[in-house]
Amino acid sequence: MAKIRIVFVLGKLDNGGTEGQFMETIRRLNRDRFEISVLAFPRHGKLREEIESLRIPLTCLGFSGLKGKFHPVAYWQLCALIWKMVRYFRCERPHIVQSYLFWANIYGCIAAKIAGVNIMITGRRGIVETYRMKWHYRWLNNLSNWWATLILTNSHFIRQHCLEHEKCIHAEKIAVIHNGIDCRRYNLKQRHNDIKHAFDIPPKHHVIGIVGNLRPCKGHSDFLQAASSVLHTHPQTVFVIVGRDGGIRSFLERFAEDLGIRGSIIFTGERNDIPSLLSMFDILVSSSLTESLSNAILEGMAAGKPVVATQVGGNPEIIEHERTGLLVAPGNAEQMAKAIVRLLDDAALRKTMGEYGRSKALAAFPMENMICQMETCYEKLLHIM
The missing domain is CATH 3.40.50.2000 (Glycogen Phosphorylase B;)
Structure with missing residues (x-):
């Protein structure tokens, strides 16, 4: 044929x-x-x-x-x-x-x-x-x-x-x-402390991450505002921003400085080792203002991480609210911060949501x-x- x-x-x-x-x-x-x-x-x-x-x-x-x-x-x-x-x-x-x-x-x-x-x-x-x-x-x-x-x-x-x-x-x-998503690329047993060490993150610090090229539609400024709120009650937390600069990195760095949280923010730039980076995250956040179907969310689920994401586009088609993650209103940094704090305060919930998320990624995507x-x-x- x-x-x-x-x-x-x-x-x-x-x-x-x-x-x-x-x-x-x-x-x-x-x-x-x-x-x-x-x-x-x-x-x-x-x-x-x-x-x-x-x-x-x-x-x-x-x-x-x-x-x-x-x-x-x-x-x-x-x-x-x-x-x-x-x-x-x-x-x-x-x-x-x-x-x-x-x-x-x-x-x-x-x-x-x-x-x-x-x-x-x-x-x-x-x-x-x-x-x-x-x-x-x-x-x-x-x-x-x-x-x-x-x-x-x-x-x-x-x-x-x-x-x-x-x-x-x-x-x-x-x-x-x-x-x-190819879930086999995401090794749940990888030693995340080795990755933390590479970024000078103390072993006992929590890591909240966002993956996506730095463009206005990805809502990074909302992520930084949420980070500022979280750090008031959880100072031993680091926020990692992964993605290629789409023209707003310098603005985001200045914004973090203005918020007084620059020391708790890491900009990794573009990376080709996303599965390794995800291994050190405690929570994955997607702060997008518009979205079709987020690859970053699928990656977080495949890595067994609970997800906090904005309720936009196709995100509700991936995330089951209160089961595989938490959905928040787009542009609402306060809601995002509360969802992050809720997960930081409940290790069992983080583990359960991460497991359900990986199971869904394996079965549905x-x-x-x-x-x-x-x-x-x-x-x-x-x-x-």
Whole structure:
């Protein structure tokens, strides 16, 4: 039987939650059934070497995005980008083109349609606020929705949001495949004191951690405000912020200074040893103001950690309130602090919630389930078309 040829379109080659799920997908798809290649807009990025190490063909277009307003020069740049993609698709002749995130969805869908590709899958991994866009961006988004064969989301919340707030989408065209997590990567027996020692954290101090790139939507300032409240009653606590700087680290450092808690805050920067870092956490916090389906929460659950998370997006689809973690209102640092203190004061509750969380991650979100659903999706679409 001939293999199904799939081209994945990426708008960037940086690390992130969506990109991590993408890497797991291409790493685990059955190569006996699928022939995979990747088309990326930029020429450079941390994922480039990782993709090439998998011996998956990667073509980089050398397009780093538009700066400033939409103008005639930008128009011709986009035309050139789309034409390069059209030529690539006509050469590769994929059965399926699958894109991730907003700009890859738009340009990938347009180019695939022009090139005569029959199946186009676009991805929704967060809220697209179309009402804030200029008319030409809304029009392009509607066009990609119209031309897409299938729109994949990773949470029921995002699916419903798309149906209610975007045009050219009907219920049969949009499906949900939850993110997956490989629980085997999270060693519950790892000696966390060794990790604490590496960060000069005293062995008896509690560690509260947050994992996510430093961007305003992740709510790190609320996390710091909650930390300030917690430290009043639990001074032997350290708060660890893990993630790449998205332009706000200096602000967060100054904010911690203003709160008088800078000595209790550790910024690790971008790390590739998240399972090891999680081993020293007593509690994982997600303070996001908006979310689709949080990889960080899944990682915390896989590591057997109780989670305090904001009740946004798909978080309630992962966390069972009062069983695997505690949900709090977004932007409410006081609620967050109270939830953290409650868990700090009750070691048995932390242990029970962590165990339930890991059991749920194993049962409901194994990586194998996600890959199986993806492969089934590809074969069904090809059969229908």
